[in-house]
Amino acid sequence: MDLSDPHHGPIVDLIAQARRVSRSWSGLSEQADQTITGAERDVLDFLVFEGAATVPQIARSRGVSRQHIQKRSDALVERGFAEFTENPAHKSSKLLEATIAGERMHATASRDETAVLQRLAGKIDLADIATARAVFAALAESIEDTE
Numbered sequence: 441m442d443l444s445d446p447h448h449g450p451i452v453d454l455i456a457q458a459r460r461v462s463r464s465w466s467g468l469s470e471q472a473d474q475t476i477t478g479a480e481r482d483v484l485d486f487l488v489f490e491g492a493a494t495v496p497q498i499a500r501s502r503g504v505s506r507q508h509i510q511k512r513s514d515a516l517v518e519r520g521f522a523e524f525t526e527n528p529a530h531k532s533s534k535l536l537e538a539t540i541a542g543e544r545m546h547a548t549a550s551r552d553e554t555a556v557l558q559r560l561a562g563k564i565d566l567a568d569i570a571t572a573r574a575v576f577a578a579l580a581e582s583i584e585d586t587e
Contacts, residue, residue: 451579458576468556475545476521483512484521484538488546492537494527503584521545 466478476484486498493501499509513536516522521542524534538546 454575454579468553476516476519477512479508480512480515480521481546481549483509483516483536484542484546487522487536487538488543492525492535494530494533494535496533498536503580516542 483498495509495513496506499506513522517524521539522536523539524536527533527535
């Protein structure tokens with residue numbers, strides 16, 4: 441295999457498949473919720489699992505721009521699923537946190553996804569999932585090292 445071709449080859453195909461999975465998963469989330477987008481759900485996931493954080497902190501953890509997270513955060517706030525609060529560590533960078541409504545919506549969406557995850561678990565070998573996870577982690581780390 442020629443890994444030197446920047447437009448073809450196994451690494452490009454792997455990235456294309458990752459994008460396909462991401463789009464499909466986001467589409468499932470959006471169909472289930474019909475309230476928030478997949479990108480907004482990603483921000484809400486962060487808030488529920490990691491707790492309150494600034495927009496730049498969330499952006500760094502997700503490997504996306506601050507502006508991307510700001511837009512999704514504003515939409516969550518507008519719908520009542522998150523709120524900005526004062527940040528004792530930084531006067532101009534407020535904390536974003538999930539509201540009770542956001543936590544409830546997240547719990548409902550997570551329950552809806554459980555059936556899909558159970559079907560997937562029956563179709564894909566656990567060892568293959570572990571291998572894929574390791575490959576994606578190595579790929580992400582390599583990409584981040586080149587930035």
